Amino acid sequence: MATAKSSQQSKDNASVEKTSMFRRMVQKLKKGSTEDDLEVGTKNKIKTSQRGSTEPSLRDGKKERVLKKSRELKVACWNVRTMQDREESDRPQRRSALVARELAKLDIDIAAISEVRFADQGSLTEHGAGYTLYWSGKGKDERRQSGVGFMIENSIANKLQNLPVGHSDRLMSLRLPLQDNQFATLISVYAPTLQADPGTKEVFYSELRSLLASVNEADKILVLGDFNARVGRDNEVWPGVLGRHGVGNCNDNGRLLLELCAERGLSITNTLFQQKARFKTTWRHPRSKHWHLLDYILVRQRDISDVLHTRVMPSADCFIDHRLVRAKLRLSIKPPVKRKGPQMKRVQVDRLLGLREEFQSKLDVRLNSNKGQWQKEDPESQWKQLKAALQETAAEVAGYSSRKNRDWFDENDPAIDALLQTKRSCHQRTLSKPDDPAAKVAYREACSTLQRKLREMQNNWWVNMAEKTQHFADIGNVRAFYEALRAIYGPTHRIQAPLRSADGSQLLTDKPAILHRWSEHYGNLFGDRRQVQEESIMRIPQHEVRVELDNTPTQEEVKTAISKLKCHKAPGVDGIPAEVYKVGGDALLERLTGLFATCWEQGVVPQDLRDAVIVSLYKNKGEKSDCSNYRGVTLLSIAGKILARVVLDRLIPTIAEENLPESQCGFRAKRGTTDMIFVLRQIQEKCREQNMGLYAAFIDLTKAFDTVSRDGLWKILSRLGCPPKLLAILQQLHEGQKGQVKHSGDLSEPFPIDNGVKQGCVLAPTLFAIFFSMMLREAKEDLTEGIYIRFRTDGSIFNLRRLLARTKTLEELILDLLFADDCALLAHTEEALQTVVNHFAEACKAFGLTISLKKTEVMYQKPPRGTYTPPQISIDGQSLNAVEHFTYLGSVISNDATVTKDVDSRLGKACSSFGRLQKRVWKNHSLRLSTKIQVYRAVVITTLLYGAETWVLYRKQVRLLERFHQRCLRCIMGIKWQDYVTNIEVLERANLPSMEALLLSKQLRWAGHLSRMEDSRMPKAVFYSELCQGKRDRGAPRKRYKDQLKRQLSSAGIPVKEWENIANDRNAWRAATKRGAESFETARRESAAEKRSHRKAAAAQSAPTQGFTCPACSRVCGSRIGLHSHRRACRGGQPSQ
Structure with missing residues (x-):
């Protein structure tokens, strides 16, 4: 008993001691709190000395606050109800901007925001108000009634070392560096409501406990947000947790919060300060009209001396039902490390284009001032002087662009x-x-x-x-x-996610570590210098050296290269855009040609023309924390691109075209993805028609462009006849290259790029195609497996008997279909495909390329009377995944040789495309209908009909496409089914043809393109061919592409026997297809109108002859059920009241 009394007495003493400590602190802070009772407009003007600067703090994005050691940190928590803009809401739009402006008026540094309701994780910058919102929410497909975030003042957000980390839709944390090597961990929370399921509450507090336990013991902790809890004012029961100035009574949620605070040694700062009731409560009950305290700011009990004041700010008003809670802290943010190197500025290119003559005249003066001395310099010095002249002149004439607020x-x-x-x-x-x-x-x-x-x-x-x-x-x-x-889409939602370390054990959130991780990732990717086996290189025949390619570049070549530059592209490390070279005039052309001539003769290229800045873009699949799920976009110097274009224009018509196989359609003139999709679909169709099986292996190479062996590439080019000077320039553009990763405006330390072709350079696709072609030549050596076709292009496509003349037909082996590094290998049998895959895998090893076994897949199309058995194809003992359909170059290829899956896929993508423009275009009453229709045709229809040239469609699939077409047009024009507007009238109002007419026009134009191809082209050969093996069944075959074409020619009024002659003239064929599509559409509409009139006439004639008479009022009803319904309401002939 005595022991119990002693224990109770010690507890009471501790309670009294803590209470007296709170009292002393409150007395100490009373004077400091009087300024908080003033109006907001007055408060922002006084005591500027406490900010560490005599200048006022501006939040309009024009000035950034100077972070001094003595300045206070102001944090806040606010439930904003939602950040989403909705047309039906009575609140103004751009809520993120409105919230940011309220925070700016109160001079808040960091605010924890509850009920954000944005999807996933990301960031949104409000430049006008000067804040950046980071949020964490549920997925796009989930119902979002929660979501948390931090709204951080831009001068702090731009220099944060640690990115906020979203743990769930209710928890988000931020580690903030302070002075004297200290850190503060801020946690934004949104707790379940009182009516929520107990399990939901348990999960939330369990996750919050785990998060608090993971915080470094030395860190200061601030937990801010809407806890949906009333903690009451019983500070004697909860000493150290509650102060003496609580509000109301405690409820169940409040008890959960108090227990958490007691466990983790946290104190509720809202209860520490004596103030009026309206400065304590944050939410008014909608029915009882009573005010309650639900939003809290918690700190460690050991750090309560850092809290100068916590209070509610009733003046913060943003059309929401919660008040903002603000706390002033005696904390100082650590000054950020200054960015290394000069920041890239953007020239106002639109203004430059209008000042062409002024720019040329001033540039001429600068260039001619040291012309004699310039010619004697080495390439590096020449380039530095030219670069300085271009930068200075562009800045003087056009100036630099600032951010454009288009919203x-x-x-x-x-x-x-x-x-x-x-x-x-x-x-x-x-x-x-x-x-x-x-x-x-x-x-x-x-x-x-x-x-x-x-x-x-x-x-x-x-x-x-x-x-x-x-x-x-x-x-x-x-x-x-x-x-x-x-x-019109407004501010961009950027992906904001931490990265995992190389071993995956740690989640990196601070910017320096993320930047280092990116540098490490690309350094490892580009630093692995691979080799090609010497035996493989020596098997390539030595070609005659093309000496004429070594001639010094001419002004005409440089001028042509400049004209091929694309405008409005991001510049490289020098910051000089393509528009500067396009308006530079003859003086710049002469100087640039002189620079390239010096490079050519000395075999040296300036470093700026080699180096690259890499920006990482998320691929929209896979974990955002995995570096391999990002695509590196390389920004190169425009001058280097001009030199590369001069080299490419010499390389393509000679070495490239002489050695690239016909099956390679990637990045080549007059070729595209449709060529290879068409070839594959035609082979599927012919295998089905002639009762042959088809096995296809879709090979995926791991980082193909980035793993090309440079040493091997130079040796291959030398074997193919590349002369020494041209080869030296190619080597100089690649060897010694250094890269820097750009992330959140910062650049990493330079790292060497020793492997792969130069991503982003115009040379890269052609150099890779040459390298890949030599690897394929190695793989196909001594191979006889594949698909053999017999073709003849001098006869009608509809006359199969022409292929019986064996002396006039040609045979060709089709083994591979290529588009850059996308490769499909074909064979009739499983054993043949295994042999082909084995040869291909061995060749990849010899050339230093790696096959991704996880992404490489195999598909088997059985013969019409065969039995399907999953194919068993392996590489190095590992079985490849067998699939029934595969997305090849954007089109879905199915093993039943139909386009059903592809049509469904295109409909899904088109629906998504249409939905993204729903609010901003289709529902925008300020845009004309013609503009909306133009957007619809350019964006949605283009997405829907990708690859439609290769489709063989049945009526059911055409109806699906037509239904989507009509649904979109009715949505755009606001036509409902109750309006009884026919499909024909919808098309007339939109001034668009039907989907069937669009398909007819598209496929006829493709057929004309096929007919005009050279006889050596693979798509034409396959189109006019049949398989060398296999036999057709008796009777009519399933619908083929040529059957569909014949029907379309008849529908368009084009003579079937003469269509190939007409198609030889491109303009005449386009005119014929246009007239044919119009006549088809006219006939279709007339037929639909006639059918409609017949239906109406039939309906009028089929009026019911038998009637059912009401005995009370003698009304005649058309049916017995109608009479039954009438009698329930009939009043015996009396009028209803």
Whole structure:
């Protein structure tokens, strides 16, 4: 008993001691808290010395606050109800901007935001208000009623070393570096409501406990957010957790929170300070109208001396039902490390194009000032002087571009700020005089005026954007047209995710570590210098050296190379865009040609022309924390691209075209993905027609472009006749290359790139194709397996008897279908395909390439009367995955030789494309219908009909496509089924043809293209061929491509026997197909109208002859059930009341 008393007494003493400590702290902070009772407008102007700067803090993005050692850190938590913009809501749009402006007025540094409701994880920058939102939510396909995030002031967000980490849709953490090598871990929370399932609450608090346990013991902790809990004011029961100034009573959720705080040694700072009730409560119950405290800021009990004040800010108003809680902390953020090297600036290229003459004249003066001395310099010095002249002249004439605020909210920044200030002033008067009815009326009027004006501004902006979009569409400016479309989407949601370390054991969140991880990833990828077996190289026949390719580049070649540059592309390390070279004039052309001539003679290329800046883009599949799920986009110097183009224009017509196989269609003139898709579908069709099986292996190479052996490539080019000077320039453009990774505006340390072709360079596809072709030549040596076809192109495609003349037909082996590194290997039997795959795998090893066994798949198409057995194909003892359909070059190839799966796939992609433009284009009443239709045809129809040239369609599939077409058009024009508008009228209003007419036009144009191909082209040979093996069954075969073509020619009014002669003239064929499609559409509409009139006439004639008479009122009903229904309401002939 005595022991129990002693224990209780010690507890009481501890409680008294902690209570007295709280009292002393409150007394100490009372004076400091008086300024918080002032109005917001006054508070932002006083005590600037506490900020560490005499200048006011600006949040308009024009100035950044200087982070001084003595400045206070202001944090907040706020439930914003949602950040999503919805048309049906009574709240103004661009809520992220409105929330950011309220935080800016209160000078908040970091705010924990609850109920964000955005999908997945990402970031959104509001440049106008000066904040960046980082969020974590549920997936796109899940219902989102939660979501948490941090809204961080841009001067802090831009220099954060650690990215916020989303743990779930209710928890997100941020590790903030402080002065004196300290850190603070901030946790944004949104707890389940009181009515939530107990299991949900248990999971939340379990996850929060785990997160708190993972925080470094030395870190300061701040937990901020909406806990949906009332903790009450019983500080004696919860000493150290609650202060003496709590609110209300405790509920079940509050007890869970108090238990957590007691376990983890946390204190609820909202209860530490004495203040008015309205500065404590955050949410008013909608029915009882009572105010409660639900949002809290928690700190470690040992760190409560860092908290200067915590209070509710009633002045923060953003059309939501929660008040903002703000805490002032005696903490100082660590000054960020300055970025290394000069930051790249962007030249205003649009302005430069309009000042061409001024730019040329000033550039001429700079270039001619040291012309004599320049010619004596080495290439590196020549380039540095030329680069300086271009940069200085471009900056002087056009200047550098700043960020463009294209959103309606940003463009009306001053007016919106004035409206918000008026509303805020009225709100302040309402808070100071709650019983004044005039103040309430003025506040309601201010809110109404704000919403009305915002809608007017938004509407005016949309009208202006619609006029611009329409203007660009009218004049045919495609680039500006789609730039205007992109502008209407508003601020971009960027993917923001941490990365895993190389061994996968650690999640990296700080920027330096992420940047180092990217550098490590690309360094390992490009640093593995691979070799090609010497025996394989020596088996390549030595070609005669093309000495003429060693001639010094001429001005005409350089001029042609400049004309082929694409505008509006990101520049390389020098920051000089392509437009500068296009407007440079004769003086620049002469100087650039001189530079290239010096490089050619000395065999040296300036370092800037080799180096690369790499930007990583997510592939939209796989884990975002895995570096291998990103695609590296390389930014190269434009001058280096011009030199590479000069080399390429010499390489393609000679060495490349002489050695590339016909089956390679990647990055070659007059070839595309449709060629290989068509060939594969035709082989499937002919195998089915002639009762032959088809085995296909779709090979995937791991990082094919990045793993090309450079040493082997130079030796191969030498064997193919590449002269020494041209080869030296190729080597100089690659060897000694260094790369830097750009991430969040920072550049990594340079690392060597020793392997692979130069990604982003115009030479890369051709060099890879040459290397890959030599590897295939090695693989196909002594191979006789494959698909043998017999063809003849001098007869009609519809006359099969022409192939019986064996003396006039040719045979060809089709073994591989290539598009860059996409490779499909074909054979009739499983054993033959295994042999082909074995040869291919051995050749890959000899040339240093790696096959991805996980992504390589095999498909088997059985003969019509055969039995399906999954193919057993292996590489190095590992079986390859057998599939029934495979997405090849964007089209779904099925093992039943139909296009059903592909049509379904295209419909899904087109639906997704249509849905993304739903709010911004189709439902935008400011855009003209013609503009919407143009967008629909350019974006949605193009997506839907990709690869449709190769389809063999049945009526059912055409109806599916037609139904989608009609549904989209009715949605765009706002036509409902109750309006009784026919499909023909819908097409007439949209001024569009039917889907069947679009398909007819597309496939006829492709048929004409096939007919005009050279006889050596694989698509034409396959089109006019049959298999050397196999036998047709008796009777009519299943619908073939040629059958469909014959029917389409008849429908278009084109003579079947003369179509190939007409197709030889491209213009005549296009005119014929256009006329044919129009006549087909006219006939189709007339037929539909006639059928409709017949149906109406038949319906009118088939009126019911038998009637059912009501005995009470003598009304005649058409059916017995109708009479039954009538009698229930009949009043015996009396009129109803």
